[in-house]
Amino acid sequence: MYGWMVTARRYEERLQEEYLEGKQPAFDISAGPIPGELHLAAGQEAAAAGVCAHLRDDDTVTAPHRPHHVAIAKGVDLERMTAEIFGRRTGLCKGKGGHMHLFDPDVNFAGSGIIAEGCPPAVGAALAAKKRGEDSVAVAYLGEGAISQGGFLESLNLAAVHDLPVVFVIEDNDWAISMPKERVTDVKNGAQRADGFDMPGIRVDHDDAVAIYDAAGEAVGRARDGNGPTLLEVQVHRRMGHFMGDAEGYRPDADTERAKQRDSIERMETTLRNEGVDESTIDDIRDRSHERVEGAIEWAKDQPEPDPEEAYEDVFSNPPAGWTPTSEPAEPVGGDD
Amino acid sequence: MAEADETEQTDGAESTTGRELTMSRAMVDAIAAEMRTDDDVFVLGEDVADYGGIFDSTEGLLDEFGREKIMDVPISETGFIGAAVGAAQAGMRPIAELMFVDFFGVGMDQIYNQMAKNTYMSGGSVNVPMVLMTAVGGAYNDAAQHSQTLYGTFAHLPGMKVVVPSTAYDAKGLMHTAIRDDDPVVYMFHKRLMGIGWMPAPAGPKTPVPEDDYTIEFGEADVKREGDDVTVVTLGLHVHRALEAADELDGAVDTEVIDLRTLVPLDTETVLESVRKTGRLLVVDEDYHSFGVSGEIIARATEGALDDLSAVGRVTMPDAPIPYARPLEQEVNPGTEDIVEAVRDLAGTADE
Ligand SMILES: Cc1ncc(C[n+]2csc(CCOP(=O)(O)OP(=O)(O)O)c2C)c(N)n1
Numbered sequence: 001m002y003g004w005m006v007t008a009r010r011y012e013e014r015l016q017e018e019y020l021e022g023k024q025p026a027f028d029i030s031a032g033p034i035p036g037e038l039h040l041a042a043g044q045e046a047a048a049a050g051v052c053a054h055l056r057d058d059d060t061v062t063a064p065h066r067p068h069h070v071a072i073a074k075g076v077d078l079e080r081m082t083a084e085i086f087g088r089r090t091g092l093c094k095g096k097g098g099h100m101h102l103f104d105p106d107v108n109f110a111g112s113g114i115i116a117e118g119c120p121p122a123v124g125a126a127l128a129a130k131k132r133g134e135d136s137v138a139v140a141y142l143g144e145g146a147i148s149q150g151g152f153l154e155s156l157n158l159a160a161v162h163d164l165p166v167v168f169v170i171e172d173n174d175w176a177i178s179m180p181k182e183r184v185t186d187v188k189n190g191a192q193r194a195d196g197f198d199m200p201g202i203r204v205d206h207d208d209a210v211a212i213y214d215a216a217g218e219a220v221g222r223a224r225d226g227n228g229p230t231l232l233e234v235q236v237h238r239r240m241g242h243f244m245g246d247a248e249g250y251r252p253d254a255d256t257e258r259a260k261q262r263d264s265i266e267r268m269e270t271t272l273r274n275e276g277v278d279e280s281t282i283d284d285i286r287d288r289s290h291e292r293v294e295g296a297i298e299w300a301k302d303q304p305e306p307d308p309e310e311a312y313e314d315v316f317s318n319p320p321a322g323w324t325p326t327s328e329p330a331e332p333v334g335g336d337d
Numbered sequence: 338m339a340e341a342d343e344t345e346q347t348d349g350a351e352s353t354t355g356r357e358l359t360m361s362r363a364m365v366d367a368i369a370a371e372m373r374t375d376d377d378v379f380v381l382g383e384d385v386a387d388y389g390g391i392f393d394s395t396e397g398l399l400d401e402f403g404r405e406k407i408m409d410v411p412i413s414e415t416g417f418i419g420a421a422v423g424a425a426q427a428g429m430r431p432i433a434e435l436m437f438v439d440f441f442g443v444g445m446d447q448i449y450n451q452m453a454k455n456t457y458m459s460g461g462s463v464n465v466p467m468v469l470m471t472a473v474g475g476a477y478n479d480a481a482q483h484s485q486t487l488y489g490t491f492a493h494l495p496g497m498k499v500v501v502p503s504t505a506y507d508a509k510g511l512m513h514t515a516i517r518d519d520d521p522v523v524y525m526f527h528k529r530l531m532g533i534g535w536m537p538a539p540a541g542p543k544t545p546v547p548e549d550d551y552t553i554e555f556g557e558a559d560v561k562r563e564g565d566d567v568t569v570v571t572l573g574l575h576v577h578r579a580l581e582a583a584d585e586l587d588g589a590v591d592t593e594v595i596d597l598r599t600l601v602p603l604d605t606e607t608v609l610e611s612v613r614k615t616g617r618l619l620v621v622d623e624d625y626h627s628f629g630v631s632g633e634i635i636a637r638a639t640e641g642a643l644d645d646l647s648a649v650g651r652v653t654m655p656d657a658p659i660p661y662a663r664p665l666e667q668e669v670n671p672g673t674e675d676i677v678e679a680v681r682d683l684a685g686t687a688d689e
Contacts, residue, residue: 027535035478035663085663087478095662113482114440116414148411151443176412178388184411245535300359306667315657325626325657335624 001049001073001209002268007289008069009265011078012040014297015085017066019244027245033301034085036098037169041069043207043239046264047171048073050212050234055222060108060116060125060138061066065100066171066311067111076104088303095306096169096314116142123155126164126223132290134160136207137165137223139163144233147190156231162196165223167216168231173238174259178250192230203233207264210271237262297304344541359532360545361393363505363655364470367393367662368432369510370394370550372402375430378516381408381417382434382562391436392472392531414444418469422452422521425467430516435471438525439485452521453496468515469497470524474574475622475670477536481658484666488572488588488622489629491523492600498522503530503576506544507598510553514568515551525576527623556602560611564593567680568611571621572597576669579621582676600630608634609641616647626653648683653675683686 022032029035035121041048044066052073055061063070071081077092084091085099092104100113108125112118122140129136146152147170159166170190174181187193194201200222202215212234219230237259241248248256272282312325358366372378379402382397386409389396414435415683423431434442441448448469455463475484492499498520502508508526515522530542530624550683561576562583569579569592576593576596583592593611597604612618620631632649638646653672 028626029535030477030538036661037479037483076413087665093661095665096481096658096660097476098661101480101482101661113480117443145412146411148416149443150413150415177391178384178386179409179411183409183559199462243590298687311660311668312657313653325655330500 005045043237046209082300119155144172159229161226419447480661558604564591598623
């Protein structure tokens with residue numbers, strides 16, 4: 001778990017550096033080697049590691065717009081994920097998805113940038129497993145800001161009435177862009193929403209990967225044993241802006257400071273030391289993680305960009321005969337004669 | 338394609354009012370003025386208060402009007418857009434912001450089955466005087482769920498007026514009209530035109546904007562540039578790209594550029610007048626190619642001026658989701674050069 005956590009942290013530090021290239025001095029979102037929005041998850045690594053440690057490749061994970069830490073813990077191909085973020089042809093999605101829409105069917109990982117809309121497909125994956133008599137489970141990640149969304153609540157209900165093997169994981173980082181938690185929900189404990197669906201709800205109040213691991217073990221075990229869904233909420237911390245370029249004018253400095261102090265990675269290191277793991281082992285894991293990240297970034301940057309015409313491929317997996325997506329007409333119509 | 342966007346905003350010298358505004362400031366100017374005169378106007382949406390709207394569409398309103406009037410709401414588009422419908426039916430004048438038009442799916446029932454239909458279904462006994470404002474458009478690589486334009490979807494479904502400003506001057510006038518309108522108005526602004534710090538706009542949208550209130554009537558297209566050879570009909574960001582293309586073609590092809598400004602109602606007459614003169618029509622639309630604005634404009638032109646037409650064409654988004662990688666998005670998003678080429682092709686068809 002520690003390895004995943006430091007890999008995710010390092011990965012995002014490096015992405016941040018790459019992202020800012022060409023966007024200085026004046027921040028221009030469309031400039032540089034990584035354009036578009038970039039949502040980083042620094043401070044949320046424990047939520048990924050603690051849950052995904054229980055998962056196999058055949059278990060499904062759906063991630064929201066802030067996906068890297070979860071993708072890394074789920075075992076998504078790091079090189080191809082990085083190539084995707086750099087918009088390269090050999091990326092996971094041939095450069096069509098980008099960082100919010102990562103798909104790696106080898107490990108059953110899928111993304112969506114629409115809030116809470118990863119929940120219904122997770123329910124669907126669980127439904128498929130149940131129908132086929134398999135013991136795989138599905139995990140849907142969402143933020144605490146997403147728990148007001150209909151797609152989430154409908155998914156809880158559907159999973160509950162059909163006893164489906166799903167774990168809904170709410171990453172509570174206290175903020176939904178500029179909206180603090182108290183302004184979007186009156187319940188302090190998001191896991192309470194489970195009560196309304198007669199489903200177990202568990203909240204882990206601190207971003208301790210081990211405590212999350214224990215709680216997730218219970219939830220994933222319940223799902224795998226055919227005992228239905230669980231709603232698990234874990235406290236995490238958003239160390240940075242909502243997206244790169246967010247000046248966070250709405251957020252008190254003290255809150256950002258507090259988020260940085262409660263660092264799940266430092267906490268994990270302390271746990272490891274207390275367990276008697278020696279310093280050189282910790283250093284070793286960290287060094288190897290950093291090397292892996294560097295390797296992925298270097299590989300990705302060497303990859304070719306897609307050819308423009310590739311934009312027209314993959315709209316359908318089985319394109320109808322004669323169908324063309326191109327807007328360019330063969331020849332303009334008309335003409336004097 | 339997107340290359341033209343990197344130009345800086347210019348401080349034009351032609352200001353008649355002593356002030357030039359970005360499009361976002363002009364929108365806010367109108368909202369604030371309406372809120373000062375009408376207690377029933379209020380704003381609700383995600384991140385509209387402290388953040389001032391992700392695209393600055395409500396920047397600064399919280400300071401003047403407070404949280405009761407500038408309401409941050411939970412992420413729940415069905416809930417809050419529907420609540421705006423209910424408040425409007427109760428006689429208020431809500432302005433709801435759907436952060437990106439791409440998120441419409443989450444709240445679409447409230448939009449097209451409630452907001453757009455209640456007036457009709459009630460036999461006119463109920464009306465829904467609300468504004469649904471939303472950001473459209475690509476050109477910064479935010480991929481398929483954050484870059485769509487979807488003019489056609491909203492204009493296709495009856496019962497909502499659909500407004501698309503391309504300049505600060507129009508943004509203010511159309512916003513005043515939208516808020517005062519007794520029907521639901523979908524106000525679609527292009528992110529690239531807003532003049533936000535992190536997304537440089539082309540030079541055109543920042544214009545002089547009078548301090549005083551003024552309205553722009555819906556259904557009055559604006560002839561942005563007169564020309565005799567080819568009519569280019571467009572809206573939003575692509576007004577600026579079309580103008581750039583027309584400048585580039587100056588001397589070779591005399592291009593007329595029409596900014597539709599509103600899709601519902603649509604100013605068919607101005608389009609017909611122009612094509613009767615030029616005989617050639619090009620529609621430029623950042624929305625998808627099929628079943629949309631471009632097809633509609635061409636249909637109206639052929640219905641109304643078939644005999645005068647010698648050539649038609651369109652430059653649009655292909656019928657594919659919008660890709661992330663830069664070479665791919667540049668391929669699909671209609672750029673200035675695509676327009677230049679298409680206008681040339683149309684003009685050429687007459688010379689052969
Ligand atoms: C349906 C929908 N509405 C709004 C958005 C815009 N949006 C993206 S992230 C976000 C905040 C999400 O907050 P939360 O769920 O707490 O996740 P966090 O960003 O804190 O990880 C919003 C409003 C969206 N992507 N989809």
